[in-house]
Amino acid sequence: METLLSLLEKNARLSTAELGAMLEKSPEEIEQMMELAKEKGYLRGYRALVDWARVNGGADHVQAMIELKVSPKKNRGFDEIASTIAAFDEVQNLLLMSGGFDLMLIITGKSFQEVAQFVAMRLAPLDDVLSTATHFVLRTYKKDGALYEDEEADERECTVQ
Amino acid sequence: MDYEKLLAPAAQSMRPSGIRKFFDLAADMPDCISLGVGEPDFKTPWAIRDAGIRSLERGHTRYTANAGLKELRVEISRYLQRRMNLEYDPQDQLLVTVGGSEAIDLCIRALVQPGDEVIIPEPCFVCYEPITALTGGVPVHLATRPEDGFRLTAESLKQAITPKTKLLILPFPNNPTGAVMRRQDLEEIAQVLRGTDVMVLSDEIYSELTYGTERHISIATLPGMYERTVVVNGFSKAYAMTGWRLGYAAGPAPVIRIMTKIHQSCIMSAPTTSQYAAIVAMRECDDQIEIMRREYDHRRKLLVNSFNEMGMSCFEPQGAFYVFPSIQCSGLSSQEFCQRLLQEKRVAIVPGDAFGACGEGHARVSYAYSVDHLTEALRRIRAFLAELKG
Numbered sequence: 001m002e003t004l005l006s007l008l009e010k011n012a013r014l015s016t017a018e019l020g021a022m023l024e025k026s027p028e029e030i031e032q033m034m035e036l037a038k039e040k041g042y043l044r045g046y047r048a049l050v051d052w053a054r055v056n057g058g059a060d061h062v063q064a065m066i067e068l069k070v071s072p073k074k075n076r077g078f079d080e081i082a083s084t085i086a087a088f089d090e091v092q093n094l095l096l097m098s099g100g101f102d103l104m105l106i107i108t109g110k111s112f113q114e115v116a117q118f119v120a121m122r123l124a125p126l127d128d129v130l131s132t133a134t135h136f137v138l139r140t141y142k143k144d145g146a147l148y149e150d151e152e153a154d155e156r157e158c159t160v161q
Numbered sequence: 162m163d164y165e166k167l168l169a170p171a172a173q174s175m176r177p178s179g180i181r182k183f184f185d186l187a188a189d190m191p192d193c194i195s196l197g198v199g200e201p202d203f204k205t206p207w208a209i210r211d212a213g214i215r216s217l218e219r220g221h222t223r224y225t226a227n228a229g230l231k232e233l234r235v236e237i238s239r240y241l242q243r244r245m246n247l248e249y250d251p252q253d254q255l256l257v258t259v260g261g262s263e264a265i266d267l268c269i270r271a272l273v274q275p276g277d278e279v280i281i282p283e284p285c286f287v288c289y290e291p292i293t294a295l296t297g298g299v300p301v302h303l304a305t306r307p308e309d310g311f312r313l314t315a316e317s318l319k320q321a322i323t324p325k326t327k328l329l330i331l332p333f334p335n336n337p338t339g340a341v342m343r344r345q346d347l348e349e350i351a352q353v354l355r356g357t358d359v360m361v362l363s364d365e366i367y368s369e370l371t372y373g374t375e376r377h378i379s380i381a382t383l384p385g386m387y388e389r390t391v392v393v394n395g396f397s398k399a400y401a402m403t404g405w406r407l408g409y410a411a412g413p414a415p416v417i418r419i420m421t422k423i424h425q426s427c428i429m430s431a432p433t434t435s436q437y438a439a440i441v442a443m444r445e446c447d448d449q450i451e452i453m454r455r456e457y458d459h460r461r462k463l464l465v466n467s468f469n470e471m472g473m474s475c476f477e478p479q480g481a482f483y484v485f486p487s488i489q490c491s492g493l494s495s496q497e498f499c500q501r502l503l504q505e506k507r508v509a510i511v512p513g514d515a516f517g518a519c520g521e522g523h524a525r526v527s528y529a530y531s532v533d534h535l536t537e538a539l540r541r542i543r544a545f546l547a548e549l550k551g
Binding site for chain 2: 007010011014018021022023024154156
């Protein structure tokens with residue numbers, strides 16, 4: 001199962017026949033394994049890696065990381081505030097962190113103003129939020145294992161081998 | 162100047178590489194997908210690159226001992242013991258060379274005299290024949306067959322041996338077929354060779370890249386074979402270090418001594434930076450080999466399965482990073498098939514006859530490429546075959 005998941009993580013568009021060939025299983029067996037992976041919550045979906053900075057020259061797409069310090073609740077720890085924040089559509093990723101702050105958010109908006117607005121008007125006023133620190137993303141070099149720079153050319157050309 | 166008269170006939174008559182021709186064509190096609198190269202797509206593991214950089218920072222920029230850094234030879238000897246079950250004394254049985262290629266050259270030159278016969282099982286890597294010819298030796302081609310899994314059989318070897326036979330080249334795991342020799346196969350070969358004066362050049366450059374549960378076995382581990390075998394190996398394929406140009410030979414001290422003398426005159430010593438980097442490869446990178454091997458294995462299965470499905474019957478290779486499917490279902494010759502595939506679908510693979518006449522009817526496909534690259538190439542080959550049959 002782990003091998004199937006790591007193959008899919010690299011390329012979710014491989015067909016069940018191709019995956020089956022690589023893992024010596026029938027396409028039907030692969031289908032079943034993927035179903036099982038979904039049921040167990042191992043597979044959370046299939047997404048494309050989009051480099052928005054290249055779409056319309058990156059207009060209308062601003063990303064920021066926000067560090068939050070929050071006060072945890074007696075019985076539910078960070079879960080309550082986390083689920084409140086996760087409910088915002090703007091929030092793409094939400095992680096509980098060790099170290100100097102508690103929650104890390106990655107949010108996207110159309111402009112710096114929009115992101116700033118979101119932090120000021122919706123995030124900061126929440127009762128349990130003690131402080132925020134917003135860092136705007138200037139450039140993505142690598143995301144989820146994929147290089148966002150121009151691909152390196154294949155230099156291999158030695159021919160007598 | 163009449164250069165044709167001046168140049169040595171043996172050198173002039175070296176045949177141009179059949180691979181070269183294709184790559185020259187392919188190089189001018191921007192949308193061409195190549196499955197042609199014979200070197201890993203992985204980068205050299207970082208720890209190894211770092212060791213090379215550190216050696217430069219510390220100013221290790223001079224020649225090393227002719228036979229190679231002592232420390233590296235000790236590591237190679239430990240490695241051969243650990244992974245290949247071979248024991249060699251780093252003092253006088255190991256020689257660090259400029260790639261496995263130099264080790265092959267030295268071994269042939271150290272042993273072969275004019276008129277000596279060198280048995281070369283084919284299809285195979287293209288360097289053995291020209292080097293043999295340059296020394297005045299006589300290449301004896303020995304065809305392996307798909308029905309034998311492209312293995313060398315004792316029967317055919319027996320028939321090829323004459324009183325003039327000096328050397329048997331044993332190129333397994335094999336480029337281009339991916340064939341391997343199992344213990345039983347090697348035992349049968351050893352039986353033919355014991356009691357003769359025939360030496361073996363065992364080119365084991367792909368020894369780390371075998372698939373399935375059985376690991377590579379060196380013929381030198383069999384009784385009576387150690388003293389008649391020179392093992393050639395290197396860092397290029399196992400550690401993705403082709404550009405570092407580093408290999409080695411291991412064998413009986415008297416042979417290695419002479420090979421070292423030739424090496425001393427022609428090369429002096431293998432690249433110093435590469436040697437320092439290779440020490441770290443041997444010490445720390447067994448797990449890196451495994452990561453690459455697993456990845457190759459997925460691709461190998463994908464290709465074998467796809468070619469068989471397309472009707473290009475494909476023997477399942479157990480080693481190296483090539484598959485060698487039959488192209489006979491197309492009704493074309495290897496050259497025609499590869500040329501038309503290149504022109505019509507912009508996919509470059511190497512015609513099988515580039516690796517010896519018996520490779521006709523096949524083509525070599527390298528899987529030293531990403532899965533994405535391979536699936537696109539397979540899609541084009543499938544379309545090509547469909548149109549042919551159309």
